Amino acid sequence: MLSESARMTTAEEAKFRINAPNSKPRAIKVIALDQRSQAVVKKLAEGEWNQASFFASVHFDSPPQAGADWSMKAWLNDLAGRTIKLMDEVNNADLVVMVANAGEKAEAASVIGEACAAKRVQATGLILDRKSATDEAISTTLLHLRPYASMLVVADDEDYIESMLVALRA
Amino acid sequence: MLRKEQNELITRTGPGTPTGQLFRSYWIPALLAEELPENECPPVRVKILSERLLAFRDTEGKYGLIDEFCAHRGVSLWFGRNEENGLRCPYHGWKYNTDGQCIDVPSEAPESGFCQKIKLKSYPLVKIGPALWTYMGPPEKQPPLPEWEFAKVPDSHSFLSKRFQEANWLQALEGGIDSSHVSFLHSGDLESDPLFKGAKGNKYNLGDTRPVFEVVEQPGGLYIGARRNAEEGKYYWRITPWVMPCFTMVPPRGDHPVHGHFWIPIDDENCWAYSFDYHATRPLTDAERNAMCEGKGIHAATIPGTNFIPTANKHNDYLMDRAAQKAGRTYSGVEGIAIQDSSLQESMGPIVDRTKENLVSTDNGIIMARHRLMRAAKALADKGVTPPGVDPAHHHVRSASIVLPPDQPFKEGAKEALVVKEGVPHASV
Numbered sequence: 001m002l003s004e005s006a007r008m009t010t011a012e013e014a015k016f017r018i019n020a021p022n023s024k025p026r027a028i029k030v031i032a033l034d035q036r037s038q039a040v041v042k043k044l045a046e047g048e049w050n051q052a053s054f055f056a057s058v059h060f061d062s063p064p065q066a067g068a069d070w071s072m073k074a075w076l077n078d079l080a081g082r083t084i085k086l087m088d089e090v091n092n093a094d095l096v097v098m099v100a101n102a103g104e105k106a107e108a109a110s111v112i113g114e115a116c117a118a119k120r121v122q123a124t125g126l127i128l129d130r131k132s133a134t135d136e137a138i139s140t141t142l143l144h145l146r147p148y149a150s151m152l153v154v155a156d157d158e159d160y161i162e163s164m165l166v167a168l169r170a
Numbered sequence: 171m172l173r174k175e176q177n178e179l180i181t182r183t184g185p186g187t188p189t190g191q192l193f194r195s196y197w198i199p200a201l202l203a204e205e206l207p208e209n210e211c212p213p214v215r216v217k218i219l220s221e222r223l224l225a226f227r228d229t230e231g232k233y234g235l236i237d238e239f240c241a242h243r244g245v246s247l248w249f250g251r252n253e254e255n256g257l258r259c260p261y262h263g264w265k266y267n268t269d270g271q272c273i274d275v276p277s278e279a280p281e282s283g284f285c286q287k288i289k290l291k292s293y294p295l296v297k298i299g300p301a302l303w304t305y306m307g308p309p310e311k312q313p314p315l316p317e318w319e320f321a322k323v324p325d326s327h328s329f330l331s332k333r334f335q336e337a338n339w340l341q342a343l344e345g346g347i348d349s350s351h352v353s354f355l356h357s358g359d360l361e362s363d364p365l366f367k368g369a370k371g372n373k374y375n376l377g378d379t380r381p382v383f384e385v386v387e388q389p390g391g392l393y394i395g396a397r398r399n400a401e402e403g404k405y406y407w408r409i410t411p412w413v414m415p416c417f418t419m420v421p422p423r424g425d426h427p428v429h430g431h432f433w434i435p436i437d438d439e440n441c442w443a444y445s446f447d448y449h450a451t452r453p454l455t456d457a458e459r460n461a462m463c464e465g466k467g468i469h470a471a472t473i474p475g476t477n478f479i480p481t482a483n484k485h486n487d488y489l490m491d492r493a494a495q496k497a498g499r500t501y502s503g504v505e506g507i508a509i510q511d512s513s514l515q516e517s518m519g520p521i522v523d524r525t526k527e528n529l530v531s532t533d534n535g536i537i538m539a540r541h542r543l544m545r546a547a548k549a550l551a552d553k554g555v556t557p558p559g560v561d562p563a564h565h566h567v568r569s570a571s572i573v574l575p576p577d578q579p580f581k582e583g584a585k586e587a588l589v590v591k592e593g594v595p596h597a598s599v
Contacts, residue, residue, distance in 0.1 A: 002485070003484065003485050003487045004487055005484040005485075005487045005488065005513075005516070005517065006485045008517075009484060009517060009519055009520070010519075010520070011334070011439070011514055011517075011519065011520050011521070013518040013519070014428055014520070014523070017523070019527075022526060022528065078171045095531060115502055120528075124531040124534070126547055129387075129486045135579075135581070135582055138579065138581075139578075139579050139582055142384075142579045143577055143579075146384075146576075146577075149382075150382050150383075150531065150532070151382070151383050151384075151385075151531040151532055151534050152382075152383070152384040152385070153384070153385045153386075153534050153538065154384070154385070154386040154387060154581075155387060155538070156387045157545075159541075159545075160538065160541055161536060163540075163541040164171070164534065164537050164538075164541075166173075166193070167172070167529050167533070167537040168529055168530070168531070168537075169171055169528065169529075
């Protein structure tokens, strides 16, 4: 007699899996941290997404720094140029993806990261090295992102961001 | 998730498929060397990449990997007589050499030259270390031989096992890339398995169950770094290299041997899990070798006389022990790291439907590996671009476990440790 596991793991049995959605769309906020990343994020925004939204830049009332609720004074610009409170966007997010170009200091990461920490929202950092970045350039950017991202990816082509967002059902 | 067509692209490895073509760019393990232990030993059936083949070792010790079936009437040459530098079909006596060339057709006069017109498909088969390797791609594109460290160290330093796994190769590979499952599924084994226990690094593993991950591309594939807190604000890093298409190496623990895997498609619904252990600078001890033979560490006990079918397998529900699960002796109720992995990967079904999955950001290693596999398969199919991992220089990688200052990227801080250095042990905590 066949065991339970042997009977239930055939391709035939796979046909009886429940064919119903098993998740709700996740709100994913994709934020460019520097000028070069903005172009990548803008291009991505042209695609069709479930609940992903894209932001071209971050700005502050005064120079950014970590701590002391600085995230309360940070603002995002969406692709239409509207200014939106960072905290409001993070509050509505399931995941925040910060995109930075290797070599950039990505200082805004500290403020976004703190906003995410305050709201218990996961932050992922994505560094584009475009196959040409030096180790030093990557290190510079990693250093700024590392304390604030629970997942960091150094990718050598920008197509990866789209793959990642599709994989995450953005 | 993957779209349906992406899942098809990346899981199918038979002849003519893009990912099949990708696999056919590499030297891959076809058998354990011990499966053909001596000249004129019995031939062995080999099914890889959805092709039925037969491996044999002739009178002079030459290895051959040829079409399993006689060109005459389609008999399996597994029944053949391995004699006088060839394999003779027992049905009508047709004989083949290790290149698949027919060298005798008894019913035809030798001077007719008939047998010269008969040749079975064959692939090169080469012994390097404890494995026999084959290359199944176009002969004109055959790359240099592989240079994996575990296969280059003396035989006394290395151990290789294999087991049959009833799941698509990608399900198995993704388990090797997914470091985050270790804190759950294998948590019971860190302090009990003889090939893991006692390492200082285990303390960090068990003390910080929420590692943070960094995924970095490297020429042959990826490095996946898992970061945990160590003393004085430093980080304990466990760095896993993945080299395309299917090689991964587990980060070391203390002075234990280092282990890793190749997952080789048998067909689209089954694969071989090859598992190696080696030490770069010393022979394995008898105790270590015995533990590996018994199925400890990443190895699995298999049923003697079968084709490497694990003792605990889906036909006996993996010897599920609910009492052990409840008591916390094992996390899933299944014993042994290899079978803990295979039981769950097989439970997904022969080819898991990735359109239904819900990945999270800690799955970026898996997402990146899929991305690179698909990109390489397409580039090869469309433009003939040689994929990463073919160049033997890409094989000179190591895993590492290392403590670094908080501001140091692992790729920089562990730069030396991630490259093979003859005579130097792995960086290990």
